[in-house]
Amino acid sequence: MKLASYNNGRRDGQLMLVSKDLTKTVAVPAIAHTMQQLIDAWDLLQPQLQELYEALNDGQLDNAVDFDETKCLSPLPRAYQWADGSAYVNHVELVRKARNAEMPETFWTDPLVYQGGSDCFIAPKADIELASEEWGIDFESEVAVITDDVPMGVSVENAHKHIKLIMLVNDVSLRNLIPGELAKGFGFFQSKPSSSFSPVAVTPDELGDKWQDSKVHLPLVTHLNSELFGRPNCGVDMTFDFSQLISHFTKTRPLGAGAIIGSGTISNYDRSAGSSCLAEIRMLETIAEGKPATSFMRFGDRVRIEMFDENEVSIFGAIDQQVVEYKA
Known part of the structure; x- marks a missing residue:
């Protein structure tokens, strides 16, 4: 699984799920808003993200957009x-x-x-x-x-x-x-x-x-x-x-x-x-x-x-x- 934090104007950014080839990304607010929230509850949230990650790589997420590294904060x-x-x-x-x-x-x-x-x-x-x-x-x-x-x-x-x-x-x-x-x-x-x-x-x-x-x-x-x-x-x-x-x-x-x-x-x-x-x-x-x-x-x-x-x-x-x- 690949993850990033987009700059959304807030200190901790927006957690983003990123495709394996770094071409597509999707926000996952229903699971976690930030990377720290994810890490805090990793065992609970990781399986949910993994399922979405597989769908993202298979091109099954209609809300996926092009991944832009210039929008990234440090993870x-x-x-x-x-x-x-x-x-x-x-x-x-x-x-x-x-x-x-x-x-x-x-x-x-x-x-x-x-x-x-x-x-x-x-x-x-x-x-x-x-x-x-x-x-x-x-x-x-x-x-x-x-x-x-x-x-x-x-x-x-x-x-x-x-x-x-x-x-x-x-x-x-x-x-x-x-x-x-x-x-x-x-x-x-x-x-x-x-x-x-x-x-x-x-x-x-x-x-x-x-x-x-x-x-x-x-x-x-x-x-x-x-x-x-x-x-x-x-x-x-x-x-x-x-x-x-x-x-x-x-x-x-x-x-x-x-x-x-x-x-x-x-x-x-x-x-x-x-x-x-x-x-x-x-x-x-x-x-x-x-x-x-x-x-x-x-x-x-x-x-x-x-x-x-x-x-x-x-x-x-x-x-x-x-x-x-x-x-x-």
């Missing part, structure tokens, strides 16, 4: 929880190597995580508005899952049962602000502005055998200013799968329905696949040449993040955003 325009991990530890290792820092062995067994702002996500086609290029503007191409209610202390073996939807992420980062914030010993805040998510969220079964072991086994394709930047495979070199991340996050607290859990920047040891953020390219340049040659994003730069099935059909739609100067 959850705001959420009760947005927690991002760093599941690709080779990425962390690379960043530390570039500054000649040893990586603690615990990083391979204990996931890194930060709690992001979730009160205001950016729409997948909306501009990324920032006040200064000097902040070191970077994109981070990732995968995320949406859960139902997850109890505290859930086991790795049971965590996957709580994954209801999958989507893509652009976890915008301001690299030049990060060192100063981390030096305070209290984590990210100003250096992590609003994130954005793909136009469409999909149930795991939509990925078929490409969803295994709580991982997406497909490349995540990023273009920067229309040039291919990277297509690392999300199922390769993922040290912590989503079940492990969810289990880790719930060690001391439950997760409420609609919690979003991110994978962190997709990264493969095989560097021929490219990268999913500018920081990684700059680190590779620093290791090879002693200093980075690639700049961070400037106003006017555009990033596009997308994932395709084996027939090169877009699965989630595209995050396609331009960085622009924010003026109050």
Whole structure:
């Protein structure tokens, strides 16, 4: 099943059912008005939506209209929880190597995580508005899952049962602000502005055998200013799968329905696949040449993040955003 949230002038948008090929859509107010309402009562409402989804794909719904990604908000325009991990530890290792820092062995067994702002996500086609290029503007191409209610202390073996939807992420980062914030010993805040998510969220079964072991086994394709930047495979070199991340996050607290859990920047040891953020390219340049040659994003730069099935059909739609100067 594929779902989206159309911009209807309200904070949480209008829940939309989207066809498998992303060509048709229909509102489902008789079942749920918003994505959060759906997630809150998933076990009750999902079977009803599944029946409509099959009818939509069979062309049996007379009220279906053409799907328009530009009308989409992030699937959850705001959420009760947005927690991002760093599941690709080779990425962390690379960043530390570039500054000649040893990586603690615990990083391979204990996931890194930060709690992001979730009160205001950016729409997948909306501009990324920032006040200064000097902040070191970077994109981070990732995968995320949406859960139902997850109890505290859930086991790795049971965590996957709580994954209801999958989507893509652009976890915008301001690299030049990060060192100063981390030096305070209290984590990210100003250096992590609003994130954005793909136009469409999909149930795991939509990925078929490409969803295994709580991982997406497909490349995540990023273009920067229309040039291919990277297509690392999300199922390769993922040290912590989503079940492990969810289990880790719930060690001391439950997760409420609609919690979003991110994978962190997709990264493969095989560097021929490219990268999913500018920081990684700059680190590779620093290791090879002693200093980075690639700049961070400037106003006017555009990033596009997308994932395709084996027939090169877009699965989630595209995050396609331009960085622009924010003026109050």
